[in-house]
Amino acid sequence: MTQDYTDSGSIQRTFVQTAQAALPELDQWSQITKAEVDMVADMTRRNELSGGTPVVRDFEQRWAAWIGSRFAVTVMNGTSALYSAYFGLGVGPGDEVICPVNTWICTIAPAMLLGAKPVFCDVDPESLLIDPDDARRRITPNTRCIVPVHLWGNVCDMDAALALGREQGIPILEDCSHAHGAKYKGRMCGSLGAAGCWSFQGSKPISAGEGGILTTDDVDLFERACLVGQVNRIAGIDLVGAKYAELQPLGLGMKFRAHPLGIGIASAQLDKLEELNRRRGAYIAEVEAGLKDIPGLRPCRVYDGAERGGFYGFPVLHDPDVMGKSTEAFVAAAAALGLNLGRKRYPNLHELPLFQKGFDLFTRNRGPLCPENGYTGYKPGDFPKAELAAERALFLPELSDPVANAAGVILETLQTAAG
Numbered sequence: 001m002t003q004d005y006t007d008s009g010s011i012q013r014t015f016v017q018t019a020q021a022a023l024p025e026l027d028q029w030s031q032i033t034k035a036e037v038d039m040v041a042d043m044t045r046r047n048e049l050s051g052g053t054p055v056v057r058d059f060e061q062r063w064a065a066w067i068g069s070r071f072a073v074t075v076m077n078g079t080s081a082l083y084s085a086y087f088g089l090g091v092g093p094g095d096e097v098i099c100p101v102n103t104w105i106c107t108i109a110p111a112m113l114l115g116a117k118p119v120f121c122d123v124d125p126e127s128l129l130i131d132p133d134d135a136r137r138r139i140t141p142n143t144r145c146i147v148p149v150h151l152w153g154n155v156c157d158m159d160a161a162l163a164l165g166r167e168q169g170i171p172i173l174e175d176c177s178h179a180h181g182a183k184y185k186g187r188m189c190g191s192l193g194a195a196g197c198w199s200f201q202g203s204k205p206i207s208a209g210e211g212g213i214l215t216t217d218d219v220d221l222f223e224r225a226c227l228v229g230q231v232n233r234i235a236g237i238d239l240v241g242a243k244y245a246e247l248q249p250l251g252l253g254m255k256f257r258a259h260p261l262g263i264g265i266a267s268a269q270l271d272k273l274e275e276l277n278r279r280r281g282a283y284i285a286e287v288e289a290g291l292k293d294i295p296g297l298r299p300c301r302v303y304d305g306a307e308r309g310g311f312y313g314f315p316v317l318h319d320p321d322v323m324g325k326s327t328e329a330f331v332a333a334a335a336a337l338g339l340n341l342g343r344k345r346y347p348n349l350h351e352l353p354l355f356q357k358g359f360d361l362f363t364r365n366r367g368p369l370c371p372e373n374g375y376t377g378y379k380p381g382d383f384p385k386a387e388l389a390a391e392r393a394l395f396l397p398e399l400s401d402p403v404a405n406a407a408g409v410i411l412e413t414l415q416t417a418a419g
């Protein structure tokens with residue numbers, strides 16, 4: 001998606017945050033403004049291009065304070081934030097990690113690459129978020145971590161997820177890659193479990209182009225996360241205790257460090273997040289309120305105490321029986337009116353051959369997905385609620401700075417398509 005960006009008279013084509021925008025003429029938000037351009041130019045002039053530069057350090061401190069966590073470390077993307085968090089938690093061969101089946105594959109891939117077995121759980125089809133009761137049923141003595149994903153900026157039932165973690169002695173890792181600025185009962189998402197991870201990939205509510213961050217209060221987790229990805233940046237800086245003194249200054253020699261220019265961009269974007277969330281939230285609330293006049297369409301469930309943020313997608317739920325029209329027919333009618341409703345933005349992971357048939361991840365019949373090593377795989381029908389949710393979730397345009405009456409135009413189009 002592109003949009004004109006005007007800066008002192010010059011027009012540039014820029015990638016905008018509204019990754020999915022159908023009807024782009026309804027959105028006036030420009031993801032890149034002078035602030036990002038100036039930041040990158042200044043940092044480049046200062047040759048602030050590698051390592052834990054002042055901008056990177058400031059951003060980490062600011063992020064930790066904002067989230068309400070003791071520690072934060074930036075990394076090259078959300079996937080490596082999750083890798084660092086799993087490593088921080090000691091996830092390894094023989095362990096199992098539970099996550100909802102309807103997430104982006106990068107939620108679970110780092111655990112797999114650390115040798116842990118991915119275990120999927122079903123979701124609440126009204127919220128599209130983790131069903132903690134189903135997660136409970138999938139716990140075994142090997143379960144090392146449970147990962148609620150605040151998908152599309154909506155907030156998981158964290159009371160239930162945290163209670164489950166406490167009761168079973170299993171750490172909860174929050175994947176906040178879609179939910180920058182979301183809260184639960186007054187606390188920031190990402191500060192509720194053992195650690196929180198965010199993606200700053202280009203279409204995210206805060207973009208670094210590519211980037212990510214991890215937060216935690218747990219010094220052991222944080223130090224291990226630094227050990228695995230920060231190579232010689234750790235010397236005397238990130239390691240707060242003496243536990244790994246012998247491993248300084250090179251850690252384990254792996255490097256997931258963020259590009260400072262990306263973090264500079266993210267830092268300019270963090271300044272604008274509150275406004276972005278306010279605008280997106282108001283637009284979404286207006287459309288959701290209007291859905292009551294369209295039988296067969298309803299908003300996703302929001303749990304008590306949840307305050308959505310980021311809004312990396314705007315799903316609503318279609319009920320063909322109530323509308324008297326199949327989802328295919330409704331989507332086609334909306335498309336004919338110029339409104340493209342996204343469907344199945346992520347595949348349910350158990351539908352992928354990787355998780356159905358398995359894969360010899362480490363070659364020679366090794367690794368957690370290897371059939372010869374006991375991996376049995378999933379099949380269609382294993383997650384009935386997520387499968388139902390995938391059928392009935394429709395993605396509306398997620399406008400960030402809607403033109404006047406954009407919500408009205410969208411509601412009218414939906415109404416006509418439904419009729």
Ligand SMILES: Cc1ncc(COP(=O)(O)O)c(C=O)c1O
Nearest residue numbers: 077078079104106107177199201
């Ligand atoms: C839920 C979720 N987790 C993790 C990631 C990984 O983030 P990144 O693409 O920055 O590696 C993404 C990316 O879209 C995501 O959607």
